[in-house]
Amino acid sequence: MSNFKIDEQCTLIKDYGSNISIEQLKMSFTVCHSVLEQINNVNMKNMFIDRIIRSLASVPYRNKKLADHELIQHELLILIRNNGIIDPLHRRETSDSQTENLLLDTSTLFVHLSSHIDDTNIAAFKHLFLQKVLIDELTHCLKDVAMHSHYLTTNSSLLRSVGFLLVIFKHFHDNPLNKKEYALILPIFFSVGQCLCSSRAVQTIRSLESNFVQKLDDEQALLLSTMPWYLQWYSGYRETKHLLKVHRTLLTEFTQWLINCHPDSYRHCSSKFATVLRHISYFLVRPIESDHINLFSNEFFHQYSQLVSYWSTVLASTLAYSSDELNTKFSASIIIQNIYNLSLHRNVLNFMKTIPNLIAMLLKLTDVNNDEIQLNAYRCLGKLMDETDIKTMTNPEQLVHVHVEFLVKSIDDPHKTERFSSLLESLKSKSDLVTIQREYLDVSSDFVQHDQVKIEFIKQNALSLLIQCVRDDRFDPIKVRQIALEILVALSFDNNACLVLKYNDQFIDQIRSLANNNQSSLQRAAEGLLWKLEKEEEAFTNTNKFNSYKYDIMISYSHRDQHICHRIHEQLTLDGFRVWFDRDCLRGSTMMGMADAIENSECVLICMSNSYKQSVYCQSEAHYAFERGCQLIPILVESNYKPDGWLGIIVSGKIYVDFVRTPFQSAYGRLKSEINEQSHRQQLEISNQFSESSHSVTHSIIDLPTCITQWTHEHVKSFFQQIKLEHSILHLCTYMDGHRLLHLYEMCLLNRESMYQSLKFELNERYRIFLSVTDYISFLDEIKFYVPFISKLVKPTPSTFLSITLCNIL
Structure with a gap:
């Protein structure tokens, strides 16, 4: 009778297949559970459980129906878990083939169901x-695997089942x-780490053939x-110590195996082996998303350098020999992911910046029709x-155009996840577009630090897209x-963009509202x-030009460089300097505090690194200090870094103090000497400025001839006085005639x-005077009344961009 009832329900499930309803499944589950509870013979019960599991295979695993929360929390699945997983794991040393098959079938069922964990069923899965x-x-089983290698060779079903269970628990980390x-689940982490630190794991890498086409066994x-x-999802500091141990065990072994594989053979890599490469490379190269990544960057720099050189060679081989676009996509996806992961160090x-042709090869990959490859x-x-690099490109606007196009699609199609399904999978994300949007915006934040890209972003109307992101x-x-x-x-460092944003009253109101938001990072x-x-x-x-300073030094730095910057701060303080130092790297509400610190500091230390250059907050600090004419002392806090772009302009012509290649005490001694010299120079300059100010003579305003070509240098002075610019641009034009x-x-x-930037720079360098956009525009507007013609040498193009952009955004 029991046999008949369970067979009847299994047949019902198979007959209906994907068309069976959740209510019908619940009824079948209830009947099966009731029958199983009455069976005392363990082997018979397990036989029926296996039959039920096999019948559920007729309900497609891609169908989320079986992952409904009412089914996941049903007593039948709890019984199947106990008999199909917990008991076989407990009896693993004495289990027979029937028990091992049940364990594998049960693990297979649950691993498919766990791929559908979402907000509606997460509580039921956790309960299960x-x-x-x-x-x-x-955990005990994993420890046995680590300590007793016979598990790895005699029980293939057990190994596969353990793998499926790890995947199930990994899915919980996505929530x-x-x-x-x-x-509760941390012991699994430690046991997996123990397995990977075992001699068996090392021997497994050493046993690999030097190619990418080999077949892998379950071990x-x-x-x-x-x-x-599984391990790559842990990021706590306590776990970091254990991850370091795993890396010390495996990274050198893996690196040596990989670089001994001929780069050309990668084109024949099998899909299964590609998955192995993706997982182990990701784990060993990009272990955690935290500040502790510096521990790995410093200790394993040699291996990481070997890996990035190798993957660059593989990429060159792939691009040179692959004529099939489909094969290129398959081969390039893992290569480019590995290169990106290495760039995080x-x-x-x-x-990487020293590797020839790497940028050229990456530019080729932006043409590959694959979202994941293009993103990376x-x-x-x-x-x-x-x-x-950007200035030497033949078409930098195309680079920005394609990127903005993808950003538009990810922003404008928030409900169309199909387009990004493969990308979401590669990013190991839940099935929403938030990750996609964040990733593309992160790319934008890197690119817009370049002036040429800023211009292209604005031309291609990215401002309206970004405003949409903020306001919605x-x-x-x-x-x-x-x-x-x-x-x-x-982008607001560009004058056109700054004006567009200023004149968007609704947007400004929105920003003021967000500035009062209780989410600190958004408020910042x-x-x-x-x-x-x-x-x-x-x-x-x-x-106030003649300021009395509250601080001797203000340290401007990126949070990622905090270790060396904290040390510099402590040494300066010990030596009696008055130092303004934002130890917690607070921003946002402290912007006015930052300005006050700069105004009240005799000199500003610019702690140069990639992170500093990429931070808009650091740029705001450095820009304000530069525009105010502060005494700047650039110091290098990152190896091999060369400032360019806006940071290169700010520190141009200044002597760097290198805290990377120079021993700390030697570098600090040079820093102290530079601080003292800057202080002496500042005092002389203030004294000279005060002397000039006390002897200045106000020129009388005189009538101006209607044609500028008739002006003497006195007319020029009078013109600037009349338009109230005698304290800014006049300093550069005192001895000019009409x-x-x-x-x-x-x-x-x-x-x-370009001329605005040049005039602003010269005024700042020579006179420590800031030229505002308003003063510059006033000059151009007022002088045109005295210009009766346009020189034949000048062919001005109508400035339509600003009006068009304003119309688009407003």
């Missing part, structure tokens, strides 16, 4: 799997876990693919390219809206943009942006 007895049995839940798949894939990134190529290029509440406040705000801060970004748009120029106008002033005007018409 986050059970101490199950975790204890899995929020509280501290109690995290602590190799578990140790080299599933376990590394800043010292490796600087080494853009992420690498955003980190690798400097101003010179549908977008994630931290992963999307905050990054969009930070990109706008970077909003206040940073408000500083650029409204408060920075006001701060300049209120500057002809020379007309020539200056013609140069401004030819390139308004």
